[in-house]
Amino acid sequence: MRLFRHLAHTGQPAYAAEMPDGTFRRVDGAPFGELRLADEVVRPGKILAPVEPPNILCVGLNYRRHAEETKAPLPEYPVLFMKSTAALQHPGDPILIPAHLPSDRVDYECELAIVIGRRCKNVSRERALDHVLGYTCANDVSARDWQIKWGGSQWCRGKSFDTFCPLGPCIVTRDDIPDPAGLRIRTTVGGEILQDWNTGDMIFDVPALIAFLSGSTTLLPGTVILTGTPHGVGMAREPKRWLRPGETVTVEIEKIGALINPVAMETP
Numbered sequence: 001m002r003l004f005r006h007l008a009h010t011g012q013p014a015y016a017a018e019m020p021d022g023t024f025r026r027v028d029g030a031p032f033g034e035l036r037l038a039d040e041v042v043r044p045g046k047i048l049a050p051v052e053p054p055n056i057l058c059v060g061l062n063y064r065r066h067a068e069e070t071k072a073p074l075p076e077y078p079v080l081f082m083k084s085t086a087a088l089q090h091p092g093d094p095i096l097i098p099a100h101l102p103s104d105r106v107d108y109e110c111e112l113a114i115v116i117g118r119r120c121k122n123v124s125r126e127r128a129l130d131h132v133l134g135y136t137c138a139n140d141v142s143a144r145d146w147q148i149k150w151g152g153s154q155w156c157r158g159k160s161f162d163t164f165c166p167l168g169p170c171i172v173t174r175d176d177i178p179d180p181a182g183l184r185i186r187t188t189v190g191g192e193i194l195q196d197w198n199t200g201d202m203i204f205d206v207p208a209l210i211a212f213l214s215g216s217t218t219l220l221p222g223t224v225i226l227t228g229t230p231h232g233v234g235m236a237r238e239p240k241r242w243l244r245p246g247e248t249v250t251v252e253i254e255k256i257g258a259l260i261n262p263v264a265m266e267t268p
Contacts, residue, residue: 001017001173002017002173003171003173004024004044004169004170005049005050005170007045014026014027015035016044017037018170024042025037025038026040031051047090049089049167050115050136051115051222051224053088053222055082055085055219055220055224056084056087056223056226057080057225057226058083059078059080059204059226060079060080061074061203062202062228062229063197063228063230063231064201066228066229066231068231070236078204078208078213081156083160084156087159087160087161087163088166088167089162089164089166090166091168091259092260092261092262095139095141095163095166096161096265097245097263097266098161099266100268103143103161104145105145105235105242106141106143106144107234107243108194108195108243108251110138111137111138111185111226111251112137112180112199112206112226112253113167113227114180114209114224115133115134115222116131116133116219116222116223116224117134117221118221119218119221120214120219121214121217121218123211123214125210128207128210128214129207131214132206134171134172134176135174135180136167136172137169137251137256138167138251139261140159140165141165141243142159142164144158147159162266166261167224167259168259169257170256177255177256180206181206182198183253183255184197185198185230185251185252185253187232187251188249188252189250195229195232203228209225210225213225244263245263246263
């Protein structure tokens with residue numbers, strides 16, 4: 001099932017499910033509880049980020065080729081960092097280049113995002129996917145100067161500016177993606193394909209990440225897990241390839257769709 005979160009005619013967020021014929025039907029209930037597909041056909045309003053997560057957990061250096069391009073050793077355990085939930089951005093809305101804390105090294109990172117469907121802790125690898133609602137596209141936007149030089153050795157500052165976590169356009173439930181390995185994933189900026197790879201290159205696959213991140217730690221329903229980016233990021237290119245106002249970034253993942261965001265400058 002493809003679940004879209006949108007602004008209903010009431011002005012409130014609601015969910016709609018896309019049918020095979022391209023129409024949409026109203027969804028009653030919450031995707032993290034009892035979800036019921038209504039008979040009513042609806043016309044979705046503005047498409048929103050498909051979830052408002054209580055936490056955004058992120059994994060760095062999780063593709064072999066990306067580790068190679070950054071000349072980093074393969075990690076023994078998943079590399080965890082977090083984004084502020086205020087970094088969430090909707091499909092179609094702009095990624096803002098920071099101006100108050102200026103950055104001229106804002107980078108793109110296409111990522112497969114896991115949406116946790118029910119509360120879990122100490123999950124085994126074998127049962128990990130039982131706790132997944134579905135998957136969506138993410139862009140782990142990163143101000144590399146704040147991440148590397150001015151972040152006090154922590155990545156959160158450079159990755160948590162407002163708009164630095166676009167998600168969408170929808171959640172594809174796990175029954176439609178029973179195996180998240182082997183999905184084509186790519187980033188296009190201004191019509192140029194800059195990342196084009198496959199989730200099969202992950203060092204730690206989706207079940208391993210859920211087992212690790214739930215270890216002695218409760219994952220709440222709606223938690224979003226960004227699973228890492230493949231090679232081709234701007235900071236690893238020669239010359240470097242940073243995002244600029246006026247460009248458009250597209251993150252596309254097989255079986256999910258395309259997450260499209262323009263780039264603009266933050267206004268004072």
